[in-house]
Amino acid sequence: xxxxxxxxxxxxxxxxxxxLHFKFTTENEKVVRTDANVYYVHRGIEKACCTxxxxxxxxxxxxxxxxxxxxxxxxxxxxVAEKLVKIEIPKRAKYLRMLVIELDRIxxxxxxxxxxxxxxxxxxxxxxxxxxxxxAMELLEAVCGNRIQYDFSIVGGVARDLKPLxxxxxxxxxxTFMPQLDxxxxxxxxxxxxxxxxxxxxxxxxxxxxxxxxxxxxxxxxGLAIDVRNDTEDLLPWKEVGFEMITDTAGDVYAxxxxxxxxxxxxxxxxxxxxxxxxxxxxVTETKAFPDGEAVVRLEAPRGELFYYAKGNKTxxxxxxxxxxxxxxxxxxxxxxxxxxxYGSVPAIIASYDPCLSCTAR
Amino acid sequence: xxxxxxxIGNIFRQPxxxxxxxxxxxxxDDYRGLIGFEESLCIWCRRCExxxxxxxxxxxxxxxxxxxYHFNRAVCIYCGECVRACPKEGALFQTAExxxxxxxxxxxxxxxxxxxxxxxxxxxxxxxxKKRRAAAEKxxxxxxxxxxxxxxxx
Numbered sequence: 094x095x096x097x098x099x100x101x102x103x104x105x106x107x108x109x110x111x112x113l114h115f116k117f118t119t120e121n122e123k124v125v126r127t128d129a130n131v132y133y134v135h136r137g138i139e140k141a142c143c144t145x146x147x148x149x150x151x152x153x154x155x156x157x158x159x160x161x162x163x164x165x166x167x168x169x170x171x172x173v174a175e176k177l178v179k180i181e182i183p184k185r186a187k188y189l190r191m192l193v194i195e196l197d198r199i200x201x202x203x204x205x206x207x208x209x210x211x212x213x214x215x216x217x218x219x220x221x222x223x224x225x226x227x228x229a230m231e232l233l234e235a236v237c238g239n240r241i242q243y244d245f246s247i248v249g250g251v252a253r254d255l256k257p258l259x260x261x262x263x264x265x266x267x268x269t270f271m272p273q274l275d276x277x278x279x280x281x282x283x284x285x286x287x288x289x290x291x292x293x294x295x296x297x298x299x300x301x302x303x304x305x306x307x308x309x310x311x312x313x314x315x316g317l318a319i320d321v322r323n324d325t326e327d328l329l330p331w332k333e334v335g336f337e338m339i340t341d342t343a344g345d346v347y348a349x350x351x352x353x354x355x356x357x358x359x360x361x362x363x364x365x366x367x368x369x370x371x372x373x374x375x376x377v378t379e380t381k382a383f384p385d386g387e388a389v390v391r392l393e394a395p396r397g398e399l400f401y402y403a404k405g406n407k408t409x410x411x412x413x414x415x416x417x418x419x420x421x422x423x424x425x426x427x428x429x430x431x432x433x434x435x436y437g438s439v440p441a442i443i444a445s446y447d448p449c450l451s452c453t454a455r
Numbered sequence: 456x457x458x459x460x461x462x463i464g465n466i467f468r469q470p471x472x473x474x475x476x477x478x479x480x481x482x483x484d485d486y487r488g489l490i491g492f493e494e495s496l497c498i499w500c501r502r503c504e505x506x507x508x509x510x511x512x513x514x515x516x517x518x519x520x521x522x523x524y525h526f527n528r529a530v531c532i533y534c535g536e537c538v539r540a541c542p543k544e545g546a547l548f549q550t551a552e553x554x555x556x557x558x559x560x561x562x563x564x565x566x567x568x569x570x571x572x573x574x575x576x577x578x579x580x581x582x583x584x585k586k587r588r589a590a591a592e593k594x595x596x597x598x599x600x601x602x603x604x605x606x607x608x609x
Binding site for chain 2 (some may be wrong): 153267
């Protein structure tokens with residue numbers, strides 16, 4: 094047995110976007126064991142939601158759980174609260190929620206792709222991807238009035254309407270984005286350096302993914318067809334707007350890139366369908382009821398399945414709110430997939446998981 | 456070859472970023488900016504204060520019952536919930552103007568915390584005063600109308 098070295102990464106490191114700590118045990122530059130510590134940013138949001146904020150205000154608090162998937166958290170909470178107060182929201186509100194979730198997915202996936210490129214040592218592609226991502230941020234600002242914290246979903250519906258001018262600009266900007274996305278797909282799939290670095294790195298098999306309960310693009314790249322948009326129809330009508338499952342078989346960094354890129358095409362189609370078939374009607378269902386009972390909601394955030402549990406006791410304050418972020422499910426799979434890889438490809442593998450530890454630790 | 460031509464072309468291409476302090480960045484027409492308040496239209500129901508998630512709006516009250524609106528732009532998250540809750544059209548509205556930076560002289564954190572507590576205390580004081588006056592009027596009406604209200608300087 095040759096000598097083993099322990100190399101720590103994090104909690105603050107230039108190639109990490111998130112406060113997480115990995116300890117790699119390496120042998121001849123091969124990773125043989127990984128330890129992960131992820132709870133660096135506990136903010137006590139769940140407790141605050143049950144003690145300091147009324148249940149209508151909580152949707153703005155949970156929007157601050159994550160910067161990237163703000164709308165997923167807000168929407169998931171709004172849905173769980175709507176189940177507790179037993180109301181059905183208008184169809185227009187459902188469609189607008191789907192529109193913003195998909196725009197958010199576009200910018201989140203492009204951010205992840207750009208960081209994979211950066212951590213693989215391809216800085217120019219990082220800048221190019223970020224340049225193409227800017228349109229999604231501007232569209233989100235036009236729809237929601239803010240670049241990051243959207244505050245779009247409220248309990249009972251959505252806060253703002255989609256203006257016809259903004260809808261037209263979304264369609265136009267998506268049309269200009271299509272050739273740019275084709276270009277990105279071409280670079281990410283055909284670039285020699287990038288495929289040399291990414292093919293066969295961080296492999297997770299379908300069986301392991303299933304055993305470790307992996308979710309999101311991480312699981313879909315391994316061939317596990319798991320997507321909440323495919324399972325649930327009651328809260329948001331995903332299949333009605335043309336949702337399609339994207340899977341790959343390889344389970345490596347390259348496959349994860351490809352799954353994310355192909356999901357962008359699906360997101361674009363969903364957005365176009367939503368705008369073209371946007372139903373008329375109210376934005377909000379008003380109610381004066383207080384939350385009562387228990388409810389569970391699942392929603393597909395850009396990183397995977399987001400889970401909300403809430404319990405009400407007929408007062409303004411919730412009795413319990415439980416958030417399970419997608420990255421929490423992925424930690425076991427993340428640790429597993431490092432094994433047998435070169436230490437040099439570790440930053441790219443970490444970025445390809447798209448970890449959101451601030452979500453997970455809250 | 457194509458890459459080579461691209462590289463040469465890039466020398467003459469303009470940057471995609473905006474030179475921010477000198478050029479304005481993208482801002483939509485209905486940007487979520489500062490919350491405006493029109494005092495003449497307000498009906499002083501304090502609903503905006505009740506719904507505000509971070510507590511950026513508070514009303515203080517003097518001993519005559521006159522209320523004053525206080526707003527902290529550094530605490531506000533610009534969600535527009537107060538505007539939606541406002542029953543009077545036009546009393547509260549959201550402008551497209553971004554909030555200016557806070558200066559140290561404004562003491563926007565500690566000063567606001569003190570103001571918030573003082574405002575709540577002033578309302579409690581007014582409520583107690585009102586109750587006392589009502590009680591005093593009642594006793595004055597029921598017992599001896601000639602006898603003046605005794606507990607004036609409490």
